[in-house]
Amino acid sequence: MQLIDVNKARYRKHLNRVIWGCIAGLAIGSLGISQILIALFPDESGRHFHWNLLGVLVTSVTIGYVLSQYRSHEFMREVTYVWELKQALNKINRKLVKLKQAASQGNVDAMLALQYSYAGSRLLWKLDDNTIVMEELAVEQAKLDGLMAQYQVALNIEDYNEQVLKSF
Structure with missing residues (x-):
């Protein structure tokens, strides 16, 4: 998966609409379905948990x-x-310890995965205005840059492929 520039304003606007649409759909749909089921199949005890749960699930x-x-x-x-x-970065994060260890030993694929992870994280954090951890990211990037210089490696994140992770 290639990293691309995302229009932040458009992304936030569309994400908010999707979230609010899902919230409204869940509220209206679950209440509507459960009320219909309760009307069709009333329970004398007044307990309708199963119909409410079914409405939420459907x-x-x-x-x-x-x-x-x-x-x-x-x-x-x-x-x-x-x-x-986010899914691609999660796959990298699950193997982060092994990747950092391999990168410190000069493994180019591990360095490439880390470079992709740092660039992707930077993109996501800028979209979400999450600037608190940017300093930590800069420190990790500096460590990786040092390893790249030490092992004389030039990386292009466009070369990253998820298949690289299978060896870790």
Whole structure:
């Protein structure tokens, strides 16, 4: 997955609309379904937990299905890209200890994965206005730059492929 520049204003606007749409859909759908089920199948004891739960489950599955159907729509482009980037970075983070150890021993693939992780994290944190951890990221990037200089390695994050992680 290649890193691309994301229009922050458009991303935030679309993400907020998707979030609010999901919240509204969940509230309206779950209440609507549960009220219909309660009206059709009343319980003399007044306990309708199972109908309420079924309403939430059916609505959640429906929202997930709708989101998956529209994930390639132009409106969802930035939202989907960021979601997929977060998944890619999560895969790297699960192997971070091994990657850092291998990078310190001169493994170019580990350095490439770390470089991609740092660049992707920087992009995400700028989109989310998460500047608190940018200093930590700069320290880690400086360590990686030192390793790249020590082992005379030049990296291009466009060369990163998820298959690199399989060896760690």
